[in-house]
Amino acid sequence: MHKIFIVAKNVFSTRILKPTYYWMIFAPLLLAVGALLFNYYSAEQQKNSQPSIAIIAPQGVREILNNSKSEYKVAHTTNLDKAKMLIKDGTLDGALYISKNFKTAKFIYNNLSDKSMPFEALQSDVNSSRATLQAQKLGLTQDQWQVLFGNTQLKQVTYNESTRKEQPVYNGYSSTQIFSQAATILVFFLLTSYISIAGTEIGREKGDHLLESIVSAMPAKNHFAGKMLGILYLIGFQLFIYGIVFSLAKVGLHALGKDNLIDFTQIQGITWQCATITTLLMVSAVMLYVLLASLLASFVSRSEDISQATSSVASFMLIPYFVSFIAQDSPNGTISVMLSYLPFTAHGLMPIRISHFATSYTNGWISVAISFVAVIIMYLWAFRTYQKNVFNYSELKPLKALISTFKKQ
Known part of the structure; x- marks a missing residue:
């Protein structure tokens, strides 16, 4: 056991001294x-680039619109022909024309303008001004008008049958959806890096014919266990750094008065079960793909073959990554349901299905259990393959060597 920790410590201490390891950590953060x-x-650009729109309307309507404008600037032009000339030469972005008693209303705009035309905001303002004038004619006070025509903000919330708690939706997404998408992207970055590390750690010593002398000093299974433990140290250290950076960012942005850069309130809607299931599926996915890369690297005969072993795993890793985005639209589709339980794809599908409330937390825990059982099986398979191939220097490429073992069985 002592030798396992020595190998693990060596893997960890060697990697953390390399600049490439820190680039691997901070590249996703920079992105x-x-x-x-x-x-x-x-x-900010959108705020500072509101379109300039002239309002050609009866006096009372124009005054009301001047007070209710939201997404546009009102130009001081009250003549339609003059407004059209200004639109033509690019001075104005558009003109809102309203006839007496609102019999005619139209919005004329320059389609060559680089500004976004706020047609929906104009429609809302026109309707609001019409209602205001009608209220004035009927002798209604401002409070009475608000009772009749005041707006009620519709708040979007989702309801989870498992937790029976309402969860707020931000810009069409629940906090759990945002969390699951962020976790999927983070896993992709982790896998891209650690698949390469695992392949190098397992395959380099064998490709350089150093493994024979190492195995003479300690059992192959202990050496393999030490390598895997060292990679787990590296993953834990990286996640620890992310936690520190996140905490410092929260404190720093608050001190600088820039809390609006990141909406930390969205985290409040994430339940502990959703966070735990997603995190455990992330960990199991990284372990599974690292073990698969290690298994293939066990067949390496030359150092040049390491890239072939890792690229094969990386190609396989893309499948759940892309399918997870397709599952956003159909979380209850047959493919989404099936892949959400398969060990190598569950990390990309099950969190998405949970965030859409397309399945219960119980099914999420079942998926976690299946994934960790698969990790144990994958570990046993990987280290036994490693033991058998310590002195095997076949000319077959790693992927072909793995396929040939299945044929022999």
Whole structure:
């Protein structure tokens, strides 16, 4: 057991001293920061680039619209012909024309403008101004008008039969959906990195013919266990850094008054069961793919064959990643349901189905149990394959060597 920890410590200490390991950690963070800054910049640009629209309407209507404008700037032009000339030369982006008693209403705009035309906002403002004028004619007070025509904000919430708790929806997505999508993307980055690490750690020593001397000092199964434990150390260290960065970002943004960059309130809707199931499926997926890469690397005869072993696993990894996005639209589809229980694809499908409330938490725990049973089976298969192939230097490529073992059986 002591030797297993020595190997694990060696894998961990060697990797954390390499700049490439930290690039692997911070590259996803830089991508996330870039996406947040881009969204923030786009939102600010949208605020500062409201279209300039002239309102040609009776005096009372024009005054009401001037007060109720939301997504556009009102230009000081009250003549329709002049407004059309200004639209033509690009000075104005559009003109809202309303005739007396609202018999005619139309919006004229320049389709060459780079501004977004707020047709829905204009429609709402026109209807609101018409209602206001009618209220004035009927002698209604402002409070009475609000009772009749005031807006009620419709709040979107989803209801989970398992937890019987309402969960808020942000911009059409529940907090659990956002969490599951983020977890799927994070797993993709983790797998991309650790599949390569596993293949290198297992295949390099054999490809360089160093494994014979190592195995003479310790059993092959202990050496394999140490390698896997070292990779688990690296994964845990990376997740620990993400936790620290997230905490510092929350405190730092609050101190700088930039809390609006990240909406931390969305996390409040995530239940502990959803978070736990998603996290466990993430961990099991990383372990499964790392073990599969290690298994294939056991057949390596030369260092040049390592890339072939890892690329095969990486190609297989893309299937659940892309299917998870398809499952967003059909979480109860036959393929989505089947793949949500299969060990190598459950991490991409089951969290999505849970976030859409297309299945219960009980089924989520069943999927977790199946995945961890598969991890145990995969580990036993991988280390036995590693033991058998310590001194095997076949000319077959790793994938072909694996297929040939099935044929022999």
